[in-house]
Amino acid sequence: KQEVTQIPAALSVPEGENLVLNCSFTDSAIYNLQWFRQDPGKGLTSLLLIQSSQREQTSGRLNASLDKSSGRSTLYIAASQPGDSATYLCAAQNPNSGGYQKVTFGIGTKLQVIP
């Protein structure tokens, strides 16, 4: 059974700092890994998706990497801004016995960027 862990649960950084959020997973036979942002009381917004054959994806100030062999993914945020404050979740997709994709979410890392 896939387990996804995100450490730390919360992180507070000063504005302008570069930071890394971590995601680890136990079953490396993933189909893809997706990073999301969630603002309080809102739904999840997709940030980046890395397919199993890829090593990284970039979008603006965000860069996500994937190392299947070690069961790890990182989300790098460059030059953080107060507007980046949110909870960041990662989710791993694995094939399941029914032929569908089974998605396992981490609990998330709550990021606060202090002005």
Added chain:
Amino acid sequence: DVKVTQSSRYLVKRTGEKVFLECVQDMDHENMFWYRQDPGLGLRLIYFSYDVKMKEKGDIPEGYSVSREKKERFSLILESASTNQTSMYLCASTPREGANEQFFGPGTRLTVL
């Protein structure tokens, strides 16, 4: 622009009521999902559907049912609401082919009194 909408942002119901939560996507996606999200437990899959009139149980289907009569619409039904079903409910959709990127709706915060 990709869009998933949910019928209500906030809902307050009484114990024993039948509750309908609706989700609509405009991306022609085959797969649709219902999750609930609770503090410390993360997102847990209730039901999913991979085609019209098809449904599969997720990890926590007890107390819930679903309906998918049209490709774009996936409804979650609480047959007899209970206080332990107070939660944030999130709908998502993905295409069958390709990277299977998940797109989420804004969520419904349900409170059962």
